Amino acid sequence: MPLLSLKAVSKGFGPKKGRTEVLHDINLTVEEGEFVAIVGYSGAGKSTLINLVAGLERADEGEVLLAGKPISGPGPDRGVVFQSYSLLPWLTTFENVLLAVDQLFPDLTPQARKDRAKAVLESVNLGHALNKRPSELSGGMRQRVSVAGALAMDPKILLLDEPFSALDALTRATLQDELERIWEKHRKTVLMITNDVDEAILLADRIIPLSAGPQATLGPAVEVALDRPRDRKAMNHDPRFRSVRNTVIEYLLGPGSRKARASKKDAPAAAPQVERVEVPA
Amino acid sequence: MAGSTKAERLSLGTIFIPLLGFGLVVLLWSIASHTVAHNLPSPSKTWETSRPYLVEPFAKRGELDQGILRFTWYSLILVAQGYAVALAMATPLGFLLGRSKLFAKGFDPIIQILRPVSPLAWLPLGLVLFEKSRPAALFTIAICSMWPTVLNTAMGVRAIPQDYLNVARVLQLSPGKTFFKVLLPATLPYMFTGFRLSLGIAWLVIVAVEMLTGSPGVGGFLWQEYNSLIYEHIILCILTIGIVGFVLDRLMSFAEAKLRAVV
Numbered sequence: 001m002p003l004l005s006l007k008a009v010s011k012g013f014g015p016k017k018g019r020t021e022v023l024h025d026i027n028l029t030v031e032e033g034e035f036v037a038i039v040g041y042s043g044a045g046k047s048t049l050i051n052l053v054a055g056l057e058r059a060d061e062g063e064v065l066l067a068g069k070p071i072s073g074p075g076p077d078r079g080v081v082f083q084s085y086s087l088l089p090w091l092t093t094f095e096n097v098l099l100a101v102d103q104l105f106p107d108l109t110p111q112a113r114k115d116r117a118k119a120v121l122e123s124v125n126l127g128h129a130l131n132k133r134p135s136e137l138s139g140g141m142r143q144r145v146s147v148a149g150a151l152a153m154d155p156k157i158l159l160l161d162e163p164f165s166a167l168d169a170l171t172r173a174t175l176q177d178e179l180e181r182i183w184e185k186h187r188k189t190v191l192m193i194t195n196d197v198d199e200a201i202l203l204a205d206r207i208i209p210l211s212a213g214p215q216a217t218l219g220p221a222v223e224v225a226l227d228r229p230r231d232r233k234a235m236n237h238d239p240r241f242r243s244v245r246n247t248v249i250e251y252l253l254g255p256g257s258r259k260a261r262a263s264k265k266d267a268p269a270a271a272p273q274v275e276r277v278e279v280p281a
Numbered sequence: 282m283a284g285s286t287k288a289e290r291l292s293l294g295t296i297f298i299p300l301l302g303f304g305l306v307v308l309l310w311s312i313a314s315h316t317v318a319h320n321l322p323s324p325s326k327t328w329e330t331s332r333p334y335l336v337e338p339f340a341k342r343g344e345l346d347q348g349i350l351r352f353t354w355y356s357l358i359l360v361a362q363g364y365a366v367a368l369a370m371a372t373p374l375g376f377l378l379g380r381s382k383l384f385a386k387g388f389d390p391i392i393q394i395l396r397p398v399s400p401l402a403w404l405p406l407g408l409v410l411f412e413k414s415r416p417a418a419l420f421t422i423a424i425c426s427m428w429p430t431v432l433n434t435a436m437g438v439r440a441i442p443q444d445y446l447n448v449a450r451v452l453q454l455s456p457g458k459t460f461f462k463v464l465l466p467a468t469l470p471y472m473f474t475g476f477r478l479s480l481g482i483a484w485l486v487i488v489a490v491e492m493l494t495g496s497p498g499v500g501g502f503l504w505q506e507y508n509s510l511i512y513e514h515i516i517l518c519i520l521t522i523g524i525v526g527f528v529l530d531r532l533m534s535f536a537e538a539k540l541r542a543v544v
Contacts, residue, residue: 076452
């Protein structure tokens, strides 16, 4: 049985008349211990997809199952890292993580909970920033705290909603490497949403493109059979890397593009917004 | 060198120019009292008559003849009590308005109608309800000054980013914990803006309330001195009320700024 499965899921917003369907007929399974990345256009409904799994929103049609049981609301068995704001600015990093730990391990002694929160922050190299508030941290450090907070919950699945998209390229690369390291250690099941194809290839076992919206739907999955740990420099020269990259981008610019999907309606074609699309050498 | 000129410019801008403004107003006041407004006491006469009240600010020579700071103290106590009642009512009301759309729909029109009503209109109702002047005064101060806190708190609650609420939902925080860990801290800066504006209104209301109830305080003193034809003291009271109001506002702004630095 897959850990997570979405069956014929659709979700729309707005009043009944003039309702726009954001996600249409989404089918997805994620196995235990698997790292799945969903790559798609900005505004295609990627965050809506994560929110459905997180239980923050409900599907209009179809079902979302976690370990075979329908998801009825948000819960700590799914750790979420949002693009931004997953930290409460009036709490220190330590207090932010402790809030999650306190909530999830009520049976532990207060000291044991504190130790756990501290250990988690140290595991993402933030032992020195325990008593800093989020506003005193860089964007990259904040996201590291968010990841630490989500890990501290010891969830069944980690949901990452464009976790690094608000960061500059260098910080992003560092955090991607770090996430890979953390994942190697914990081997948590991860569902990551991103608009960065390279990020997906570096981290994921399987990449699924999400077509442009409205009525965005998932394209054919692409397995990433590269050995781990993956090295971003060596990877660039690996023909398998290029082939995965081309397959994903070809779908997004081809059948999954707004132009192709809107062609029936004769709508004007919008420029594709996939980040860092370049012709591979 | 650059530092010293900057410091000089600072003292020029922050001390000298405001003093110049004060001097100009006093000059105009003096000219007016000597030319067109013959009932207006001149600055020098105001100073002379007010001196006993200023040099012995805490003296108590009789029930209605006390130092100006003593009167101010009475007024501040009354304001503090009325203000406390106002906050105790306004804060929960603000949270309800901000959290519940239904509640907001039902009560927002009533609030908009009650908000602009003058303290002079509330006081008689308070006297009818409580039959004594002090509770009536508290009632009037509370009901006039609570609205900015109600509206700002409600606005603050509505402005909480969904992401913060999602954190609470994902962690399945209890309603109490959600309130103290998420809602309250996120709303606090807005609440404080409301608190500051409410305090301003409470102080504004005190004079009217004291005049009408005849209770001892700056406002009561002002009214009594008007009846005793000691017009200099009216000006003394006006200046005192203004300065105290200004100091209260500064103090609240300071607290607000401190708070914003944290949140």
